[in-house]
Amino acid sequence: MWTEQDNQLSQNFQFKDFKEAFAFMTEVAIVAEELNHHPWWSNSYNKVEMRLTTHDAGNTVTDKDHVLAQRISVLAERYGV
Structure with a gap:
């Protein structure tokens, strides 16, 4: 849950292994490019931490962040997280 x-949306995800975490991050990267809105993230083995904020709006949470968060959540559901 985000x-x-x-002034940011954040969520931590845990996957079964590194390969699954990396596959998820790759899918998120494709969506982020499509929306031209990119997360801050960190990955350690099977864990991915994400933070969303809109830099152009003075580092606050905007609709762009909520849209990206929703899209990321849909991807995460495919992995059972």
Whole structure:
């Protein structure tokens, strides 16, 4: 579940292994390019942490962030997370 705090949306995801986490990140990258809105993320083995904020709006949460979060959530559901 996405959490809005400190002018960003954030969520942590945990996958069965690194390969699955990386596949998820690749799918997110494709969506991010499509929307021209890119997350900050961190990956360690099977864990992916994401933060969304709109830099052009003064580092606040905007509709762009909510749209990307929704698209990421749909992708995550495919992996059972």
